Amino acid sequence: MRVLVMYDLPAVTPKEKKIHHAFRKLLIQSGFLMMQESIYCKLAQNQQAADAIIRQLKKQLPETGLVQVLTITEKQFAKIQYLVGKKTSEVIDSDDRVVIL
Numbered sequence: 001m002r003v004l005v006m007y008d009l010p011a012v013t014p015k016e017k018k019i020h021h022a023f024r025k026l027l028i029q030s031g032f033l034m035m036q037e038s039i040y041c042k043l044a045q046n047q048q049a050a051d052a053i054i055r056q057l058k059k060q061l062p063e064t065g066l067v068q069v070l071t072i073t074e075k076q077f078a079k080i081q082y083l084v085g086k087k088t089s090e091v092i093d094s095d096d097r098v099v100i101l
Contacts, residue, residue, distance in 0.1 A: 001044045002077045003053050008038060009065035019062050026060055047071070 005027060011020040030053070032040035044050040050071045061067055 001047060001050050001074065002072050003032075003042045003044050003050050004035075004070040004072065005032060005040045005042075005057065005067065006038060006070070007065065007067045009062055009067075016064075019064075023060075023062050023067075030056065041077075044071075 007023065009020045009023060010016045027040045028034075030042070032042045035041050042053060044053055054069055054071075057067075057069065
């Protein structure tokens, strides 16, 4: 499963910029990878793990702005179509299972 976080936070005043930067840093430290600006993705083993990720995010949300979360399966994620640009190697986008021993 994949957990996608999409956010739009105000970043006009210095305080808002600090909050925006702190939220972005939180996502990166939590293991999310940037897909696009303000869209981050994290791999979850199953729905329970995805729910746990979302619960952790809910504890540290900024007070203003918009933060959305979408949970999708690997098959759904693998069907992303690139209309302009090309995929980055940081985000694995196939539905093949990876086992590391």
